[in-house]
Amino acid sequence: MTAYRRPLDVVILAAGQGTRMNSALPKVLHPVAGRPMVTWAVKAAQALGARNVVVVTGHGAEQVEAALATQHVMFARQEQRLGTGHAFLCGIDALSAALPAGGQEDADVLVLYGDTPLLRSTTLEAMLEDHRARGSALTLLTGELPDATGYGRIIRDAQGEVERIVEQKDATPEQERVGEFNSGVYLMDSRAGELAHRIGNDNAAGEYYLTDLLGLYRAEGEAAHAFKLTDPDEVMGANDRAGLADLEMILRRRINARHMRAGVTLQDPERISIEDSVVLGRDVTLEPGVILRGQTVLGEDVTVGAYSVVTDSVLEAGVVVKAHSVLEGAHVGAGSDVGPFARLRPGTVLGEGVHIGNFVETKNARLDTGVKAGHLAYLGDVQIGAETNVGAGTIVANYDGVNKHHTRIGAGVFIGSNSTIIAPRTVGDAAFIAAGSAVHDDVPEGAMAVARGKQRNIEGWSRRYWGGLRDNVQKKLPWLAGWLERQD
Structure with a gap:
């Protein structure tokens, strides 16, 4: 655990249903390498020395909260699923309510997800150190893939700073060729809660998107920085059972490699x-x-x-x-x-x-x-x-x-x-x-x-017993019939 000058609060978004899992079990409770997916995010947050960890629940909230009852976390319910921005707002409001007045003013806020168990705490620690060394207001965790289909693309300005995030459905052919993608993991300064209340839902889905925080920070005159993953698999999620098996395989290999290095x-x-x-x-x-x-x-x-x-x-x-x-x-x-x-x-x-x-x-x-x-x-x-x-x-x-x-x-x-x-x-x-x-x-x-009956042998018993059943014996037990004939 590393101590930092400012406290760190973590909001873990875990309210989704995961319909493609086709399961009665909430998506984030599906186990990977022996732990429900959401507990990997909790573990990573606590390894950073987080002051508070808030888990935002929604679908199957009672089950998720029961599974995390001993994990020393707080909970916030997202009663209506109105997008990632709304989920974050539920978490940040619960966090503010639990803290003394002004207690959040000097804290950084990290957003994680309950269905990305591969994200290493060492990666998050390096991201936090970079964020504070730069004095950043907003740091995005990004990765690079030859084909980033399905992810929002990171669009940079002429100075190389993050300008905006373009979702797959809105990307031009040129933007689709961009390999740098948005992981959805954000590290923000203490203004995150205030800015989150400004997120609007003026879009076709009527939802509040967490990605809008980038524009709100830039409107405040703040540059957004990107911390790039060396291993893009770290932010891999699971939307179905096949994806769950992929996560299991990667984590199993990591765990096995760690033990082999240890002898x-x-x-x-x-x-x-x-x-x-x-x-x-x-x-x-x-x-x-x-x-x-x-x-x-x-x-x-x-x-x-x-x-x-x-x-x-x-x-x-x-x-x-x-x-x-x-x-x-x-x-x-x-x-x-x-x-x-x-x-x-x-x-x-x-x-x-x-x-x-x-x-x-x-x-x-x-x-x-x-x-x-x-x-x-x-x-x-x-x-x-x-x-x-x-x-x-x-x-x-x-x-x-x-x-x-x-x-x-x-x-x-x-x-x-x-x-x-x-x-x-x-x-x-x-x-x-x-x-x-x-x-x-x-x-x-x-x-x-010695606790057994005394043995006694009854001479000729087999011949008398089986002889009376000679016809059946002849049909079903020819070897015994042959023995009986030899006795005659």
Whole structure:
């Protein structure tokens, strides 16, 4: 964050409907790289050290305001959509009402948009520094494209200063060949609010256009300056789902490049998706198809295998997540390994050196140091002590059809394959559970629990049973019919 001599206020225009999105969700709430589009603008404004950020809402205002409720911003409602100038006026009036008398006189005002998530805060910081170094009253953020079709063109006077903005529909053939375009991002001095009240709507659409501020500043005898983007993609917006996918791709590449520069190995960057909120340590390795979401933190030397999805989870140093695993709301201790094809659900906490194998599912489970659950297990609402071995097919039956129940399993326990522990249970340290047991009572420390029916073999049963069904067996199970014939 950079401190400036004058305060900065930011108005973010986010009232549009975005009909081409064909969605019940307001346009600015469509997510890009893990954040709703409008929050990227808020993030950029706050990175500048803005004194106040006002978001102008309109379509889906309640949804937008709810999504930004924790972002420390103010809101202004544009009840009627009467153009960008009117939206800005709603924002500037809300800002003025929230400030003490005269509080805005020495502030610069920046206008941003809720559907342009690619605009970097470093670009805006450089624009602000240029604006103040020049002593400008109005600075426009512009870009240059070989073909600027669709954008308003920047027309300069003989001295090279910005003279006017010509919209695409009004441009002459000569003006259409101009490559410099208006991004719509403006940085103005404290007269912005006063001049905004002078914007008229004497046009075919009857709307108030923010671009008219240029003429109003020039009428005051002020020159308008342009700060040109080095990367015109920064002001790219999204009007439909295809445009949204383009933004996602660009942001994903930026994020991935940042992590690679910081010492992360991405084996196939084009097929790895990392949301902006994710934190990665040095020497992390991500295999193809990995998706990292939310408040995920990976420590140093973590490896995440192909096509795994990790959401809101912490993986400490040296963790290995093998292919096709899904982790959500989990904390995995250093040196542990998970998968392949494992699922860690919310509330899972693994100590150091824990082994979770293929097709093991955990939920609200705490596994202490060195616990091993290698195959085909469900561990829900359970605490398991250090160095316990969980056999293949083990189920902690935590739900009785109405309530969930908790089970505590001690340290050094051996649980045989295909055991079911019917919660709520306590299994003491160093206990054994025989394979195939259905444990419905507590197991004392050091005891062995055997909870299964005694086996008995009924000689000749198959011959008597299937022999009575010989005709059906002959048709449907010829291999069994052959066996029966051999018994005869």
